[in-house]
Amino acid sequence: MKEFFKTVRSSIWDPAFYATAPSKTLKEGVKYLGSLAILAAFIAVVVLSVRFVPVVLKNVGVVTNLIVTNYPTGLVMTFDRGAVTTSEAKAYFMKLPPEIFKQSELDKLKMMGVENFAVIDTRSDFESSDQWRSAQSLILLSRNAVVMEDKGGYKVQPLPRDLKLVVDKGVVSGWASQIMPIVRVVLPTLIIFGFVVFFIGNFVLYTIYALLAALIIWMIARLVKRPGRYGEFLTVAFHSVTLAVLVDLFLIIFGLPMAAAMSRAILITVVVWMVNVEIWKKPELPVANPPSPLPEIKQ
Structure with a gap:
């Protein structure tokens, strides 16, 4: 490992290293790039995980708690044959939760006429845009469909006819209690998957960059008699x-x-080579040994 980090340092700046680098085998070069890709993937995944995993866990906890606390007490929804009915024939409103949305986002939504996060109104089927506008919500559950905000408009998802389900506060609490354990299992899997994808992507991408940079280096070397x-x-x-x-x-x-921009990566690769081989200097030509003097012939 110590030798690897020494190679990393020398690959950035070490003219003596670059003087002998062409004598290395292609296999050694590929192996080094693979090790570098593993290191980069490991650092990126660790740093991003430390930054985002606690945020994800916190937000999941907040959302599940909001689902339970904001679900109307006494509301029982019965899904059957592509329709849903409620225990009481009235509309239920769930306000936009400030725990999820920033104040700027809340202000923007209110400017768009959105006051509610979800509205449950199963007294009628969804039939017109007037129902959507009057709900002033991101989500509307009507008797026959779920309607959701979509890029300033809305999209309608009809309820499946084979869905048979009864939902009340106890059922919702049970579902919410299962979310966090699932997330705690899924997150490590996603982290490992992210590491593998990051490593493969890094290795393939910078191999391509190295192939193109090597072509440019080869052409420059010919021009400067190297x-x-x-x-x-x-x-x-x-x-x-x-x-x-x-x-x-x-x-x-x-x-x-602009991470992994091709032009910048190739430019850096070529410039690093030029600086380390001191491209502005003329290559030293081998000095021929002077001919041996002819022996004197004595008279």
Whole structure:
């Protein structure tokens, strides 16, 4: 591991390392890039998990608590044959919860005429947009459909005819109590999956960048009389792409835009090579040994 981190440092700045890098095998270059991709994936997943997992758990707890506390006491909903009826023939209103929405979001929704998070009104089928506007809600449950806000408009989802269910506050509380344990099981799975996807994506992406950067390096080398095989420059590119990987990792961790931009990554890869090989200097040509003097012939 110590040797790997030394290689990472040398891949960013070490002219002596770049003097011998072309002699390394292509397999060594691929192995190094794979190790670098694993490191980047590990750091990104750990940092993002530490940042977002507590937020997810907190929000899930808040939402489940709101579902239980805001469900109207005494409301019993019976779903059968594509329709729903309630224990009392009246409308039930659930206000926008400030625990979920920011004040700016609440103000924006109210400007759009939205006052409620959900409205349950099963006295009639949903038949017109007037019902949607009068509900002033993000979600409306009518006798035959669920209507939801959709990009300034709404979409209608008819209730399935094969759904047979009776829902009351006790049932809702039971469902809510099961959500957190499920989330605690799902989150580690998502983290592991995210690590695998991040690693594979990183490795494939920067392999492509290295292939393109190596082609540019090969052409520049020919122009400045530093000939070499494309395979040698590809091995070098697998190392000089290191700084591009670390820059993109920084952008991802801090949520900045333009992470993994191809043009920037290739440019960084090429510039790192140019600086380390000191492209502005003429290559030293081997000095030929002077011819041995002819032996003197004595008279």
